[in-house]
Amino acid sequence: MLRTEIEGLEILSERLKTALGTNIRAIVAFGSRVRGDFNWESDFDVLVVVE
Secondary structure, X not given: OOHHHHHHXXXXXXXXXXXXXXXXXXXXXXXXXXXXXXXXXXXXXEEEEEO
């Protein structure tokens, strides 16, 4: 992933933590962007596990 993409995921993570607080159990990025085999149409796959 590109540095700007990582920074975007960090911002998303912080916003989720602010909104959901201690109810968050996990935030997981997965898919082609994380594997590095993405193309220009690829999206970001993010799983948020909450209690």
